[in-house]
Amino acid sequence: MNLRNSISFVVVAAATCCAQSFAHSPDWVTLVDAPPLTFSSGAPRELKSEVRFRIKPEMHINSHQPKSELLIPTTVAFNGTDATKLHLKAEFPVGHDISLPFEPDEKLNVYSGDFAITIAASAKGVAPGNYSIPATLNYQACNNASCFPPKTLNFEVDVRVTR
Amino acid sequence: MKRNAVTLVLVILFIALVVFYGSRGARGPAHVNGGSTLSGNIDGKNAPDFELKDLDGKAVKLTDYRGKAVLLNFWATWCGPCKVEMPWFVDLQNQYGPQGLQIVGVAMDDSGIDNIRSFSKQMGVNYPVLIGKEAVGEAYGGVMGLPTTFYIDRLGKVVTSNAGLISKSEIEDDIKKALASSSAPAGSTTATATSNAATTSMVHPRTSVTGTPVQ
Numbered sequence: 090m091n092l093r094n095s096i097s098f099v100v101v102a103a104a105t106c107c108a109q110s111f112a113h114s115p116d117w118v119t120l121v122d123a124p125p126l127t128f129s130s131g132a133p134r135e136l137k138s139e140v141r142f143r144i145k146p147e148m149h150i151n152s153h154q155p156k157s158e159l160l161i162p163t164t165v166a167f168n169g170t171d172a173t174k175l176h177l178k179a180e181f182p183v184g185h186d187i188s189l190p191f192e193p194d195e196k197l198n199v200y201s202g203d204f205a206i207t208i209a210a211s212a213k214g215v216a217p218g219n220y221s222i223p224a225t226l227n228y229q230a231c232n233n234a235s236c237f238p239p240k241t242l243n244f245e246v247d248v249r250v251t252r
Numbered sequence: 253m254k255r256n257a258v259t260l261v262l263v264i265l266f267i268a269l270v271v272f273y274g275s276r277g278a279r280g281p282a283h284v285n286g287g288s289t290l291s292g293n294i295d296g297k298n299a300p301d302f303e304l305k306d307l308d309g310k311a312v313k314l315t316d317y318r319g320k321a322v323l324l325n326f327w328a329t330w331c332g333p334c335k336v337e338m339p340w341f342v343d344l345q346n347q348y349g350p351q352g353l354q355i356v357g358v359a360m361d362d363s364g365i366d367n368i369r370s371f372s373k374q375m376g377v378n379y380p381v382l383i384g385k386e387a388v389g390e391a392y393g394g395v396m397g398l399p400t401t402f403y404i405d406r407l408g409k410v411v412t413s414n415a416g417l418i419s420k421s422e423i424e425d426d427i428k429k430a431l432a433s434s435s436a437p438a439g440s441t442t443a444t445a446t447s448n449a450a451t452t453s454m455v456h457p458r459t460s461v462t463g464t465p466v467q
Binding site: 159160161189191192195197229231233234235236237238239 | 328329330332333360363396397415417418
């Protein structure tokens with residue numbers, strides 16, 4: 090395959106992927122950055138990393154502590170035994186209160202724009218190595234007029250233990 | 253060189269087709285941006301029939317309401333805009349019920365029947381609430397955002413539909429359209445259902461007025 094054919098293939102593949110993502114329900118939140126946690130010699134017992142997310146414009150998601158028990162809170166789940174070994178836990182930011190035009194007297198506690206969830210890990214007793222922990226952000230998004238079914242965003246928390 | 257030019261043209265055509273059909277798929281039949289009216293593939297067509305359980309566990313079909321204008325509202329307990337509409341629906345059911353309106357709520361959340369029942373009671377809902385299933389949402393063109401509401405005339409045809417919260421007066425206007433859309437009086441269920449089934453095909457291949465409703 091020559092260079093031109095390769096470029097054609099890449100362009101076609103990219104367009105196909107793009108079109109397929111159009112056909113599914115939208116992701117209202119995207120991952121911006123998930124910096125790795127590196128336990129090297131002399132590092133503290135517990136390290137924290139801020140995983141940053143971006144919510145689409147004009148959308149909001151419920152915070153981790155929405156004001157009503159009927160609302161679906163934003164949560165993070167870690168999967169696999171390595172997550173337990175590394176004592177992974179998520180610390181959520183405080184949301185901000187908003188009132189929507191259709192219900193000006195009722196306050197909602199939400200995230201909008203960019204927000205960061207702090208992931209804490211402890212490497213005590215963990216063998217040196219690179220760990221990639223599958224994680225999910227669970228959220229439910231709304232705009233001023235509509236709410237959308239709960240969604241899950243998969244991401245990974247990378248932990249490096251070198252000592 | 254000539255072969256490369258042909259390849260390039262084919263690639264461009266392919267990308268154009270992929271993007272075109274991809275964007276069609278994304279829009280689907282229902283626009284979900286706030287307050288917009290569904291331009292829908294199913295407006296003017298027969299509303300897909302379904303069979304769902306109500307809060308008492310009783311099976312309810314859409315065709316049970318044939319002869320009435322139906323406001324079919326997809327909602328969920330976690331949906332703030334849906335909660336705003338519900339007191340309006342209670343008022344509108346009281347106001348237009350005697351003229352042949354039947355509001356029907358379809359709860360699309362997984363919070364369990366007890367939560368849905370409790371929420372409905374708390375909101376003073378005076379119309380049937382059914383436990384929704386994804387297949388029913390799909391039959392209605394893929395209900396992506398909530399609330400989504402379909403206005404169905406006495407003959408079972410979708411008059412109009414709407415995704416997102418709109419004002420009470422706009423809802424009322426759409427109810428009037430559904431009530432006025434056909435002149436069959438309430439109570440003539442058998443006659444209208446028969447004529448409807450004989451003349452019109454359904455929007456969704458899995459649905460039929462005369463066949464098996466979506467369950």
